[in-house]
């Protein structure tokens with residue numbers, strides 16, 4: 062009988078090294094968990110910290126109000142400027158859900174996302190503390206007649222590209238984050254006009270807000286919604302692609318997706334874009350305030366990609382990484398768009414605070430499940 066001493070020694074060695082690596086990995090994971098928990102603890106504030114920072118949530122400090130609550134400008138004890146979001150949550154929304162949301166938001170950290178710098182949970186009061194962005198939102202600087210500023214073409218392109226990059230990052234992060242509410246007011250700008258996406262990761266905390274509450278600009282906000290999301294509550298990353306397309310058109314056109322100051326055919330930006338596309342008059346879409354100071358090639362490329370993003374059928378819309386590649390010219394655009402998914406009934410919707418549920422939006426122009434005419438997805 063022969064004993065294979067060499068074989069068993071190798072076997073033992075393999076077992077030992079496996080055990081060593083597994084223990085190390087486990088050690089690393091638990092270290093990571095511990096440091097994550099320590100980090101979350103280090104950015105925890107008390108409500109009195111936030112009251113001091115915001116002068117007791119003084120109305121003059123109020124920056125605005127959205128579907129998740131009011132936002133106040135504040136200065137922390139160490140002098141850091143912040144934006145404090147006072148969340149409207151129901152008592153049954155538990156502590157764990159809120160902490161999971163805080164974890165999710167901090168895990169997605171990226172240069173094109175508004176950074177969460179703190180949180181506070183005291184009784185039923187929940188707050189999120191964000192870095193303060195000097196230029197506030199794209200809605201204010203681009204779309205609001207009273208507060209808008211001149212934004213040149215290069216900056217507009219930069220804004221579109223960086224939003225696409227930020228969204229691609231959210232969609233590819235682990236766990237994936239679908240924003241569900243991409244619109245101009247959720248794009249914040251720093252002092253150099255670098256855009257950062259805000260309000261990501263909150264969908265999970267407010268699942269019932271999916272399509273039920275759109276703040277004061279009901280009809281305008283509806284214009285960003287993909288038809289399948291609005292009508293059937295189907296939220297996939299392709300709903301974000303749709304909203305991104307509408308937003309890109311707003312940036313090129315310097316106007317809101319629904320503007321009743323225009324004649325009927327121009328009111329809905331998406332419909333107007335499609336008409337101009339069919340008539341090969343895309344230059345008419347570009348913000349007249351730019352004069353001739355823009356690149357026609359770049360503008361047409363952006364519009365073409367925006368039309369691909371807003372196709373009726375989610376399957377035909379490109380992923381955000383594909384969108385990014387097409388905008389920056391790393392990928393060719395080989396697909397021609399068909400008519401985008403337009404919620405025609407927006408035109409009949411009153412410009413009021415009415416909830417969308419009462420708007421009787423019954424049909425969408427195109428067939429939501431139309432078979433792709435050429436899939437541009439990667």
Ligand SMILES: Nc1ncnc2c1ncn2[C@@H]1O[C@H](COP(=O)(O)OP(=O)(O)O)[C@@H](O)[C@H]1O
Pocket residue numbers: 124125126127128129130131132144175191192193194195197198201246247249259260276
């Ligand atoms: N981090 C921030 N820095 C500066 N301003 C902010 C910040 N977050 C939000 N705001 C301002 O507060 C307003 C309200 O924000 P929010 O509650 O998210 O509602 P909405 O996004 O619907 O406008 C925004 O439109 C923006 O002007």
Ligand SMILES: [Mg+2]
Pocket residue numbers: 127246247259260
């Ligand atoms: Mg917001």
